[in-house]
Amino acid sequence: MNLNSYIDHTLLRPDCTTDDIEQLCTEAKEHQFAAVCVPPFFVKLAAELLEDSPVRIATVVGFPMGYASTPAKIEEIKRAIDEGADEIDAVLNICALKAGNINYLTNDIDSMITATHLKGKQIKIILETGLLTMEEVEQAAQICLDKEADFLKTSTGFNGGGATLEMVSFLGRLAGGKAKVKASGGIRTREDALGFIEAGAQRLGTSSGLKLIGAV
Structure with missing residues (x-):
């Protein structure tokens, strides 16, 4: 299987440099990965480096905690798209979910999806x-599906562990074709990658993209 088209070639370390992003984009272009996922600070640079490439530009919003105010997240989304982002990976408000404030959570999710879709992006x-119980996962995922999110993504990779085969399969069943599933966090081998795709992932977020395709 050609894994390249499944991979979001990711670098979100807080200490990453311009040289690191340039290398990431060069690798993504050479191997035709689906996207690069970079910090918001580097979106404009990545967009310039990949201007003539089919590789998409993804960035993160409300990352990695999710508890920034909704208006702050919306401004992040608008700025990222204005600077060249094609895809937004946004963390929902986990605190609101844990607190049972479903109205706030729903507004947070709906607002982020609307702001992105109004710009024609994913x-x-x-x-x-x-960090969630299965009941909380199902509740949050259902809101995302009702509001027409493009992807359900498992994890940031920074909190509470990464993707599991069981969770990817569960999210795929919940989505029922209404949204795609992105597995992220802890995907470090080709065997991992193939397992997640078999479980239902249509995209893989990983900093080990070259290893997955056997390029290193």
């Missing part, structure tokens, strides 16, 4: 499943 809502 959004992946990060559930951070490692």
Whole structure:
């Protein structure tokens, strides 16, 4: 299987440099990965580097905690898209979910999806499943589906563990074709990648993209 088209070639370390992003984009272009996923600070640079490439530009919003105010997240989304982002990976408000404030959570999700779709771009809502009960995962995922998120994404990779085969399969069943599933966090081998795709993932977020395709 050609894994390249499944991979979001990701670099979100807080200490990443311009040289790191340039290398990431060069690798993504050479291997025709689906996208690069970079910090908001580097969206404009990535867009310039990949201007003549089919590789998409993804960035993160409300990352990695999710508890920024909704208006702040919306401004992040608008700025990222204005600077060249094609896809937004946004963390929902985990605190609101845990507090049972479903009205706030719903507005947070709806607002982020609407802001992204109004610009004609795609959004992946990060559930951070490692911090949630299965009931909370289902509740949050259903809101995302009702509001027409493009992807349900498992994890940031920074909190509460990464993707699991069981969770990817569960999200795929919940989505029922209404949204795609992105597995992220802890995907470090080709065997991992193939397992997640078999479980139902249509996109893989990983900093080990070259290893997955056997390029290193």
